[in-house]
Amino acid sequence: MTLIGVVLIAFLALAAAHRKGLYTSGFATRLRFLGWFLVADSVLRPAVEHYAARKLWATLAAGPIDHRWAVLWIYLFAGLALLSLARIMRVGTEMREDLEGVV
Structure with missing residues (x-):
């Protein structure tokens, strides 16, 4: 999904x-959205997966689960870079x- x-x-x-050039507000807005998307995904997806795994394990077994919550660092750093x-x-x-206003 990511x-x-x-x-x-x-x-x-x-x-x-491609249509308007790199230095436009539309391009910057889309880059910012992509950055926030990756930052949110790097934190929320492991949390949801961890929660779902714990709930599933609770219905299947009586013992504890050995599943740790971990941030996806590459997505986090890519999002911050974007x-x-x-x-x-x-x-x-x-x-x-x-500059266009001056000239």
């Missing part, structure tokens, strides 16, 4: 960049708009 979401959002972001890149693109967009 892969489908990432591919779809990335496709929309790249299509917007959030930083989106901020850079937004500042670049504002600079470009100021």
